[in-house]
Amino acid sequence: MLRSLRILAVVTLGLGLALPAGAASAAAPPHPLTSFADILDLRGTPTSAQPAVQGTDVSDINVFADRGAWHAYALPKAGDSSSYGAFTGPLYVAQEYPWWLSKGFSRLNLSEGGQPLDLAAARNPVLTSLPGLLRQSFDLNGLRVTMELRYASNRTALVQSSVENTGNRRRSLGVGWSGALLRPDAEPMRSAPSLSATPQGVAVGFAKVRETWNYLTDGTERFQVTHAEPVTTTVSGDSYATSLNAPVELSPHGRQTLTWAESYTFTPAEAATEQPVVARALAQPWLTVAADEARWFGYVASATRGVPVSRQRLAVKSVETLVTNWRSAAGALKHDGITPSISNKWFNGLWAWDTWKQAVGTAIFDPALAEAQVRSMFDYQVTAASADRPQDAGMIPDCVFYNDVAHGGGNWNERNSKPPLAAWAVWSIYQRNGDIGFLRELYPKLAAYNAWWYRNRDHDGNGLAEYGATVDPSNVTAEDKRQAAAWESGMDNAPRFDATLGATVVDNTSASGAVVGYSLNQESVDLNSYLVAEKQTLALMADRLGDHSAAATYRASAATSTAAIQQTMFDPASGWFYDTALGTGQPLTARGRGIEGAVPLWAGVATPPQAAAVRSKSVSATEFATPVPFPTTSASSPYFQPTGYWRGAVWMDQAYFALEGLKRYGFGNDATALATQLRSTASGMMGNGPLMENYNPTTGAALNSRGFSWSAAMLLALDH
Incomplete structure (x- = not known):
């Protein structure tokens, strides 16, 4: 480690941007992570404050964030010379919704002899992203300008601009910055941001706006630019201009680096806490840079270890995707977590089964962040002391956001849970870092979660559970409850949950006759396979913690459930696993084959002959081996829709379960071939x-949300 840090120090100083002001520097060598440059196209400039609605505009802009910050940036497009000298954005999250604050809030301005140097006339522009940073450089009138943006903390981006005199005469330059707000089109959002000058730069304040489905601020949010050097700022309407108080004097081939910070905070307490962080970053930026480079070198090394060279860029892209969607604790979110997609209007919260899958991928490169993700959901595990739903003790809500229900959180959802994969996530993290304390902390909570399923979602008490819904103000009608139950599966509109095909709900009652929840009138094969896997994992945890009696109980229960799945949920005639009708136990084959029928292989609950039958369908081009393999509904199904979300689109989590299941039963060559086909065709x-978020199985076309976290996590997990 010490040797690595020494090498890092040399590399960092070689870049020239992290040097103390006025220090001499040599020509910058290639960045050691250059082979991972531009893994994602992060170039673009917004035309409106609100990002395009996902799924309707495939030209929307990919962004970069880090350390759990709630604001993100992009690069200008090559050829968009009017944007040179600024990083695109920021894109900020108004508690739950992403908005563009500016096309480029801090645009560098240079002048000489009182005359502006036109950055639009710059030559040799290089606009690039590297793991952990954005960079742009260009030549202008005998000057070489290089700008880098990285994150100093979970609230602050650090920007450095190096101006180098490439000529043989002394230069005296005026330096400034300018920017303008990109206001939302409609009120009250339009009037929310306001500019003001500060002694060290400029700030944006935000009015209080409580538009539940569009924009949420408390009137305490603040975006602030703080310069290391003395500056003066003037504001005019929606625009500002900041100028350096003293000119930059450059000797021949001399260089000076200017440094500033861009912070986005939600509360005065956060802003106060961030001040010393900003001060340290501005006083000694080279320390921030060195720590940031070391962290990203570690990320890349972990993500690519053992991965074939041909797939290493994909592995690093997966890391960049997860890190950009990382949000630090704020509002009702008590721990850091990873959201599905910062770019999607509706996806800036934390979902339970997203979290379990994302934690498995994140643990590969940052186990501590993976632990935080898991805690972020267990923070809201229901207990018997709950005033609203004590009958749901052990349950994990579907999703949690910055605002809970009491604070106007329309996206917060406790009307259903999500598929039980939490023990798998916790054990995966433990296998990476050996944190026995984390295992000891989570084990009783996982046990309570597993018990809840059988107490509240096993209508007939036969040991096979059903997806369902909670007793909740939002679950009023039978259709409300059926919809919530479909959401609980995670496969919202899958054919097996269609009301027109017979899916409905039944009441679950306590011994006293009180309704404690609702179940679908079918026992789901994926749910019960997940529950077996959870019990098997809980047994491993119990053994590791010394509770061998509990381990034996979990193993016995898992064996019983395994036998029930094998005997009732597999249809020999069609060679596939299905949900079964509540009461009769008959497989619901008329609803078609769904990818959930492959989950028993991942969980290890299929017999070898059953696994061979599933393998046969998995490698068939008319079933699940479509050009992008593993559609959520078989290509032979009458309900197959390639763009139909859970009616045919390919999701990486289900592809992961199918591929790992094939490997588990000895069909490794098939899994390798199908995984290669998937990666190359998507x-x-x-x-x-x-x-x-998902892909068209017949064409490979991209569908729905961009930069989707569990896709990234599962692609990482496939190689590790």
Whole structure:
């Protein structure tokens, strides 16, 4: 480690941007992570304050954030010379919704002899991203300008601009910055931001706006630019201009670096806490840079270890995707977590099963962040002391956001849970870092979660559970409850949950006859396979913690459930696993084959002959081996829709379960071939396109949200 840090120090100083002001520097060598440059195309400039709605505009902008910050940036496009000298954005999250604050809030301005130097006339522009930073450079009138943006903390981006005199005469330059607000089109959002000058730069304040489905601020949010050097700022309407108080004097081939910080905070307490962080970053930026480089070198090394060279860029793209969607604790979110997609209007919260899958991928390069993710959901595990739902003790809510229900959180959802994969996530993290304290902390909570499923979601008490819904103000009608139950599966509109095909709900009652929840009228094969896997994992945890009696109990229960799945949920005639009708135990084959029928292989609950039958369908081009393999509904199904979300689109989590299941039962060559086909056919996956929420199985076209976290996490996990 010490040797690595010494090498890092030499590399960092070689870049020239982190040197103390006025220090001499040599020509910058290539960055050691250059081979991972521009893994994602992060170039673009917004035309409106609100990002395009996902799924309707594939030209929307990919962004970069780090350390859990709630604001993100991009690069100008090559050729967009009017944007040179500024990083695109920021994109800030108004508690739950992303908005562009500016096309480029801090644009560098240079002048000489009182005359402006036109950055639009710059030559040799290089606009690039590297793991952990954005960079742009260009030549202008005998000057070489290089700018880098990285994150100093979970609230602050650090920007450095190096101006080098490439000529043989002394230069005296005026330096300044300018920017303008990009206001939302409609009120009250339009009037929310306001500019003001500060002694060290400029700030944006935000009025209180409580538009539940569009924009949420408390009137305490603040975006602030703080310069290391003395400056003067003037504000005019929606625009500002900041100028350096003293000219920059450059000797021939001399260089000076200017440093500033861009912070986005939610509360006065956060702003106060961030002040010393900003001060340290501005006083000694080289320390921030060195720590940041070391962290990212570690990320890249962990993500690419053992991965074939041909897939290493995809591995690093997965890391960049997860890190950009990392949000630090704020509002009702008590721990850091990873959201599905910062770019999607509706996806800036934390979902339970997203979290379990994302933690498995994140643990590969940052186990501490993976632990925080898991805690972020268990923070809201229901207990018997709950005033609203004590009957749901052990349950994990579907999703949590910056605002809970009491504070106007319309996106917060406790009307259902999500599939139980938490023990798998915790054990995966433990296998990476050996943190026995984390295991000891989570084990009783995981046990309570597992018990809740059987207490509140096993209508007939036969040991096979059903997806369902909670007793909740939002679950009023039978259709409300059916919808919540479909959401609880995570496969919202899958054919097996269609009301027109017979899916409905039944009441679950306590011994006293009180309704404690609702179940679908079908026992789901994926749910019960997940529950077996959870019990098997809880047994491993119990043994590791010394509770061998509990371990034996979990193993016995898992064996019983395994036998029930094998005997009732597999249809020999069609060679596939299905949900079964509540009461009769008959497989619901008329609803078609779904990818959930492959989950028993991942969980290890299929017999070898059953696994061979599933393998046969998995490698068939008319079933699940479509050009992008593993559609959520078989290509032979009458309900197959390639762009139908859970009715045919390919999701990386389900592909992961299917591939790992094949490997588990000895079909490794098939899994390798199908995984290669998937990666090469899914649009942009092996290029510089974003990792998408899902893909068209017949064309490979990208579908729905860009920069999707569990796609990134599962792609990482496939190689580790």
